[in-house]
Amino acid sequence: xxxxxxxxxxxxxxxxxxxxxxxxxxxxxxxxxxxxxxxxxxxxxxxxxxxxxxxxxxxxxxxxxxxxxxxxxxxxxxxxxxxxxxxxxxxxxxxxxxxxxxxxxxxxxxxxxxxxxxxxxxxxxxxxxxxxxxxxxxxxxxxxxxxxxxxxxxxxxxxxxxxxxxxxxxxxxxxxxxxxxxxxxxxxxxxxxxxxxxxxxxxxxxxxxxxxxxxxxxxxxxxxxxxxxxxxxxxxxxxxxxxxxxxxxxxxxxxxxxxxxxxxxxxxxxxxxxxxxxxxxxxxxxxxxxxxxxxxxxxxxxxxxxxxxxxxxxxxxxxxxxxxxxxxxxxxxxxxxxxxxxxxxxxxxxxxxxxxxxxxxxxxxxxxxxxxxxxxxxxxxxxxxxxxxxxxxxxxxxxxxxxxxxxxxxxxxxxxxxxxxxxxxxxxxxxxxxxxxxxxxxxxxxx
Numbered sequence: 001x002x003x004x005x006x007x008x009x010x011x012x013x014x015x016x017x018x019x020x021x022x023x024x025x026x027x028x029x030x031x032x033x034x035x036x037x038x039x040x041x042x043x044x045x046x047x048x049x050x051x052x053x054x055x056x057x058x059x060x061x062x063x064x065x066x067x068x069x070x071x072x073x074x075x076x077x078x079x080x081x082x083x084x085x086x087x088x089x090x091x092x093x094x095x096x097x098x099x100x101x102x103x104x105x106x107x108x109x110x111x112x113x114x115x116x117x118x119x120x121x122x123x124x125x126x127x128x129x130x131x132x133x134x135x136x137x138x139x140x141x142x143x144x145x146x147x148x149x150x151x152x153x154x155x156x157x158x159x160x161x162x163x164x165x166x167x168x169x170x171x172x173x174x175x176x177x178x179x180x181x182x183x184x185x186x187x188x189x190x191x192x193x194x195x196x197x198x199x200x201x202x203x204x205x206x207x208x209x210x211x212x213x214x215x216x217x218x219x220x221x222x223x224x225x226x227x228x229x230x231x232x233x234x235x236x237x238x239x240x241x242x243x244x245x246x247x248x249x250x251x252x253x254x255x256x257x258x259x260x261x262x263x264x265x266x267x268x269x270x271x272x273x274x275x276x277x278x279x280x281x282x283x284x285x286x287x288x289x290x291x292x293x294x295x296x297x298x299x300x301x302x303x304x305x306x307x308x309x310x311x312x313x314x315x316x317x318x319x320x321x322x323x324x325x326x327x328x329x330x331x332x333x334x335x336x337x338x339x340x341x342x343x344x345x346x347x348x349x350x351x352x353x354x355x356x357x358x359x360x361x362x363x364x365x366x367x368x369x370x371x372x373x374x375x376x377x378x379x380x381x382x383x384x385x386x387x388x389x390x391x392x393x394x395x396x397x398x399x400x401x402x403x404x405x406x407x408x409x410x411x412x413x414x415x416x417x418x419x420x421x422x423x424x425x426x427x428x429x430x431x432x433x434x435x436x437x438x439x440x441x442x443x444x445x446x447x
Contacts, residue, residue: 063343073226073338075105080222081295083357099263099295104128108144114182114247115144117236132211133262135255136189141242145212154213161349171204217353223302226338230330231273238272274326275334300370306339312400337393341383397432
């Protein structure tokens, strides 16, 4: 979550930066009780910080679904955990890495004067936008980078080298796309010469490899989730609401690795789209520890929710508050076909960054359930290959319909359960039809 030119590095699990607004306990704890609470919070933080496992420090080839994925799924969200950055010319980034989001079907709103999004028009030059949070920002929470190429690869081809010359060309491309427009930074990060050119140069160096051109120095572990237009609009509206508040001067953004970091923003944007529960920010220290947000963990949780949840069981869907709400509000469920894992490695032809990587998962120290599950899923074609994934979900949808009761479409207007049940089986029928249609499209495109 730290960028390449940060003057210091904080471990986000142990950095307990508290909001400037003082919060008083409603139960009036005093003296020894307050000290005990602080001790519990500190002990829990230390325990969590010690329970980290690295995903890998070895190079692996790319695992990407390819162009046919974009043809089959015109709107999707990628939540990516990206590894620690190790520039040869600056301080090393934080060991937990960083989190970013790519929205296919959303575009940068160039009319706003500061980072803002809109759903892409039919004639848009780009059909997607990358979103990333940086701790230096003051009047916005996140910045927007148009196009997957600039966001991930910095427009470099695989055979090209990351050099000072290619970096300058990438920064110029970013400036041409106005990705720094309207962004101001906190006083402690401002360059000595406070003119527009100096600030833009600072922003370019500060955000390079962290907010755009990610693969110059980082590996990306991404969870791809196809979404409907209403879901995408919910995510876009939430993100715009954050930046609107800061840009209008109603509040100042103050990044905190502990209580309001890059992952909190992206997690809560997905929550606004109906994916899962939000996480609170800027709570008192003891409470905030239950809302820690770690890049690899959020990636793992989205992979788990979008693939391993028992979507073939109406009971499981109904009993999960956020699944039920997503179904009834958006006619959509986050566990669905097209939810693929993707791995985009660091650019190996590299003179400026160390291509070894490190990214930590916060988990139980003995069994490593999250990191172990991630590795297994990357080795399973059901979660990485477009066709295998479609066949896998076809079986799951068919299983759901085999268990459908004869009275599934009978609705009692006073009974919410019967309404949800009918909506669920209608949705599953539609998803099965969509899977079969996409399988036919694949056959047609490959012949």
